[in-house]
Amino acid sequence: MKLSQVLIKPILTEKANALQEKSRTFTFRVAREANKLEIKNAVENFYGVSVEDVRTIVVPGKNKSRFTKAGFVKGRKSAYKKALVIVAEGESIDLYSNI
Numbered sequence: 782m783k784l785s786q787v788l789i790k791p792i793l794t795e796k797a798n799a800l801q802e803k804s805r806t807f808t809f810r811v812a813r814e815a816n817k818l819e820i821k822n823a824v825e826n827f828y829g830v831s832v833e834d835v836r837t838i839v840v841p842g843k844n845k846s847r848f849t850k851a852g853f854v855k856g857r858k859s860a861y862k863k864a865l866v867i868v869a870e871g872e873s874i875d876l877y878s879n880i
Contacts, residue, residue, distance in 0.1 A: 787815045787823040834867040
């Protein structure tokens with residue numbers, strides 16, 4: 782798998798920001814086929830940091846429904862893979878520079 786296809790986007794939530802400040806852990810949405818070594822290489826190449834650890838999680842899909850004029854609309858959110866990347870001491874990734 783190409784390194785440009787491994788990382789899809791960073792996850793920017795309150796919980797992810799708290800992890801960045803406390804434990805140098807950055808959260809990314811990654812391709813389902815990517816393994817930990819590919820994720821590590823992609824983060825090191827794109828952001829220029831050294832990675833200490835990578836943890837991966839497959840987030841299951843959820844059923845969603847909402848009420849509209851036409852009645853209830855039911856659907857399903859797809860499952861995705863999430864990676865928690867811990868960078869070395871003293872290093873950081875600026876995720877807000879491209880916004």
